[in-house]
C-alpha cells in the first residue's frame with residue numbers, strides 16, 4: 081500500500097469507525113465485525129483493521145513508558161541523533177527533559193534499536209541512594225553472565241558483576257570493562273540520573289567519561305534524567321564537553337498528539353471525533369503523559385456508556401474526573417492564587433499564561449509591557465498578577481536573562497486548562513480552526529509513519 085493510501089486509510093478509520101462493545105468482543109474472539117454502518121470504504125477499513133482490539137487501558141498508558149517502536153509516536157529525529165552520537169560520533173549522550181515528556185519511552189526505543197544491531201546494552205535505574213559503585217554494579221548485574229570473558233567460577237555475584245573489582249570502584253575501572261566482557265561494543269544506560277543526590281557521584285561519572293574518551297574504549301554512556309539543561313544533570317565539567325552530546329527532548333507536536341489518538345483509536349476500535357482530538361491537543365500542550373491520560377479517560381467515559389463513539393459529554397466527564405483527581409499541591413496553589421476561583425483577574429492571567437505560545441521545549445517568552453506589566457507569549461499580564469505569579473514561583477526563568485520562562489509545575493498549567501474547560505464556554509473559534517487543520521495533520525502523521 082502506498083504511503084498516501086496508508087494515510088488516507090488511517091484518516092478514514094480515525095474519523096469514521098464506530099463499533100459497539102458486542103462487536104469489540106467478537107473482534108477479540110477473532111471474528112471480523114460487521115462493517116455495516118461505517119462511513120468509510122469497507123475494503124480500505126478492513127485492510128487496516130488490527131487483528132485484535134485491545135482495552136483502552138492497553139492502548140493509552142499514562143502511567144507506563146512505551147516499549148517497542150510500534151508503540152511509539154514521533155521521536156524519529158531524536159532517535160536518529162542519539163544513535164548517531166553513540167555509534168558514529170563515539171560520544172556519550174545525556175537525554176534530558178522535564179518529568180513525563182517521554183525520556184524512558186525514547187530510551188526503550190534506543191535500546192531496542194541498538195540490540196537489533198548487536199550492541200550489548202546494560203541498563204540501570206537510579207534512586208536517591210545511588211552512588212558510583214551501586215550504579216556500575218547495577219549495570220553489570222543487568223548483563224547475562226554468559227558475556228563474561230572469564231567465568232566467575234561460582235563466585236557469589238549476579239550477571240556480569242564479576243567483571244568489576246571486588247573493592248570500592250574508581251572511575252578508571254570502567255575502562256577495563258569491555259576487555260572483561262565478550263562484546264565489541266557496550267552501551268550503559270543510566271535512567272533517573274537526576275535522583276542521584278551526591279554531587280561526588282556525578283563527578284565520578286564525568287571522570288569515567290573523560291577516561292573512556294581519552295583511551296578510546298568501546299563503552300558509551302547514555303544518561304537520562306529530569307533537567308532543564310545539561311549542566312544541571314551532569315555538573316559542570318569543561319573537560320568532557322566535547323565528548324558528550326546533550327539531547328533536550330522536545331514536547332510532542334500537535335501532529336504527534338493527534339497521531340497518538342489515531343493510533344489508540346485503531347487499536348481499541350473507539351472513534352474520536354475531530355472536536356475531541358482538537359480539545360485533547362489544546363489541553364495536552366505537547367505533553368505525551370497528558371495526551372495519554374486524557375485519551376484514556378475519554379475512552380473510559382465512553383465505554384461506561386456502553387459506546388465507542390466519544391461524545392462531547394464524555395469529554396466533560398473526563399475533565400471533571402481529572403479535576404477531582406488533581407494533585408493536592410496543585411489544588412492548594414491554584415486556590416491560593418485565585419481565591420478559590422473567585423479572583424477573575426488572576427484566573428484570566430493564569431489562563432493567558434497556560435495558553436500562551438510556547439516553543440518546542442515549553443518555554444514562554446516574557447517581555448516588559450506598559451504599566452509594569454508583561455507580555456507573555458503575546459498576552460498582556462498586569463503588574464499585580466505578574467508580581468503574584470512570581471512570588472508564588474509559578475514560572476521559573478530559563479537560563480540567565482534569556483527572557484524565557486518555564487512552568488515550575490507543569491501540572492498547574494494543565495489544571496488551569498482543565499478548570500477553564502470545565503467552567504468556561506469552549507473557544508469555538510480556536511477549535512473550529514483546529515478541526516479544519518486536523519485532517520491534514522493526521523494524514524501527514526500516518527503518511528510519515530507508514
Ligand SMILES: Nc1ncnc2c1ncn2[C@@H]1O[C@H](COP(=O)(O)OP(=O)(O)OP(=O)(O)O)[C@@H](O)[C@H]1O
Nearest residue numbers: 141142145152153179180181182183184185368369
Ligand atoms: N513517543 C511516545 N509515544 C507515545 N506515548 C508516549 C511517548 N513518549 C511518552 N509517552 C507516554 O508519556 C508518558 C510518559 O512517558 P515516559 O515515562 O517515557 O516519560 P519520562 O520522561 O521518562 O517520565 P519520568 O520523568 O517521570 O521518568 C507515558 O504514558 C508514555 O506512555
Ligand SMILES: [Mg+2]
Nearest residue numbers: 145183184185
Ligand atoms: Mg522515565
